[in-house]
Amino acid sequence: MSDITTTLRERARALMEDGTIAAFIGWEAGRFERQTTPLICLDAADTDRLIFDEYCVNTTAKYVRDLKQRGRIGVAVRGCDSRAINRMIEDNQFKREDVYLLGIPCPQMNDRKTGTVLNKCQDCAHRNPVTYDELLGEAMEETAPQDRYARAHLVSGLDRIARQNIFNMAFERCIRCYACRDVCPCCTCRTCFVDQRNVGWLGKQDNLSENRFYGMIRAFHISDRCIECGECERACPMDLPLMAINKKLVEDMNTLFGEYESGMTTDNEDALRSFSKTDLEEFE
């Protein structure tokens, strides 16, 4: 891994020095052992702090949105980051030429506390970046996950009351910090429905029904665009099973409207943004 760190630093520095990019987004070491944190380099000297190892848990693509007015932005991308970039390009957040992507094949990230593979990385099907300008290191052989929807199947196999209890308990402990929304590369609305106070979609009280309204509607809003990166679940301070919800929605769309994966290209036809006259008719 250390040679990727070295190449990453070299390339980022070179790109900043020759003026190709105005900023570079990567990771740096945190204060604690095995902890990393996103690093935004605005100066060539900052690039010496870049690192890449098995603990780079953050998906960083969303920072491009904050930085794009500075010029072209360099980003270190793995599979999930590159799909996030594609997704945001498709959602008109910026253009492909606004970013310069250094692709890194992902060794799968580990949880710093347990040292085991992160939940979000377990059913990853795209460890190699799907789009990049340069690839650092060798592309690796992709292993398809045994079950892409494993997280949803754990729950969907249960009976109705059990499912209801699982989600009631989850939404009851939600503290509505909105970390899942703020970290999500699909959540790019200028004004989120949560913040439309005058419209009054959502009350500010922290109780099951308001929390469920938030949790369900946020998931539904990104349902056909979710890139399945699992960053929402990782960011959640209360450990809500958010991917069990997202995967269920993705699974339904795949079975009903045809196979697709969001973020693989920038001209995806999103399931809820299109229709076909031959769609299954179940509401006769």
Place this chain on the structure above:
Amino acid sequence: MPVVDEKKTTEEEWEPRILAFACNWCTYAGADLAGLNRMKYPANIRLLRVPCSGRVNPQYVLEALQKGCDGVLVCGCHPGDCHYSTGNYYAKRRLMIFKRFLEYVGLEPERFNVKWISASEAGRFRDTVKEFTEGVRKVGPLKESFTLAPSAGDKLFGAHNESEAPASEEGGAA
């Protein structure tokens, strides 16, 4: 607990409260025709006219369920007949996913449905409403099973009219 609500949730007196979104061009006219023909259907249903079934935001459905409706029905033109050509195709995709989603988080399948009813299908409107109401009646009041959490005011609403002394002076447990 508010007196009014308690009465509604006791078993004998409880009547399902159902909200139906009806498309202006087909279902609403169909319902009108059912009325003109003096057809009888359960009075549990409240019709809410929308320009198109494509106008029905899934947020409306969830909001209605969480604010006290026992069931929600969405009705629109048959696919292909939409006044705006494609509105109901989008609605169909969206609501197919949303219905599965609601069931996934624990709602009974009887409580939410979508039906295509044209302006001439008065009989179909009547049958749909009858069938849906019976379905909801069978699964009972929603409050206990889906909206378990009391809202901020649940302990207080109605308390003022219930007794002379304001409820606050007793001081509830924290």
Place this chain on the structure above:
Amino acid sequence: MILKDEMLDSLLTELSKEQIVYVPKQVNGTTRFAPYVSSDKMKLDQVNTVMPPKDLLFPQTQNMYHYGVEKNSGNMFIDPVIESADQILFGVRSCDMRSFDCLDAAFLTKGYIDEFYQAKRDRLTTIAIGCTEVSETCFCESMGQDPNHAPQADIQLRHGEGGYNVTAQTEKGEALLEKFKPFCEEGEVEVADVHCTLNVDASNIKDNLDILHESHELWDSMSYKCLNCGTCTFVCPTCYCFDIDQENRCKEGVRFRCWDSCMFSEYTAMAGGHNPRPEKRDRVRNRFMHKLNYFEDRYGKMLCVGCGRCIEKCPVSLDITVLIDRANELAQAEETEAAHA
């Protein structure tokens, strides 16, 4: 006095006959302070709970008024809703005890008394336990606390081999100690002090932050990675900002207050659309300045107690101790520069 480990359950059962006893335990997939039930396992030996105990005094959603129109007379009514009950907070740590000092200062001093807070505060008795282990994110010693001892608590427990040393520290504590006596025996167990592994120099942080101008590059570099979610403020034991909103039904409604977060852009949004803290960096700066500078200005104490929850839970590992270190460094650099000039 010694309270033997095996007597703890009977003591808590006795105490919870008359009052609600909040103990740290695993509830619904997270750890927090929740009412004691003898069958539930407590989490007394572990480090801080995920959620702080501030919701005992300042719940995330708290009703304030019930208002409406009377059915028969048509008159309007407004009833204040003041909730309060006898509560015991058991097993709280030094850092969380100090957080009550901060909340007291904010809600009960400077000429305004928040009656909703006070009603709960007056009837709260606290039983602190000295830490027996520290987490890597604990830095309370740097913020002036002793993890082994909480001077603010009514009763202080220290765990040693086989039991707890019990000391009453206030009148309230003395009174409650009477209930302890049947379960305790004379003597003392040997206890070992613990110390934080994370240490920063926060002795001068307020002055150092004063030196750094609002437009200093520090605030840019600290805020780039912030997501502007509210995690840090909601898991913080001292963050006390709230919003007031209402819920209406027919002809009546309740006005409630709920936790708000200075990390949300909506927090400072004004009628008419102006936002005095429009950018992420302004909000990040405000949070840290409030914790380490403004609050000390106004109340003479730091609003950070060093519990480490925000460090632990921040999705992007934005670390207040890193900020303290950097601010010290930069302020020193500026001072030397000024001296040379």
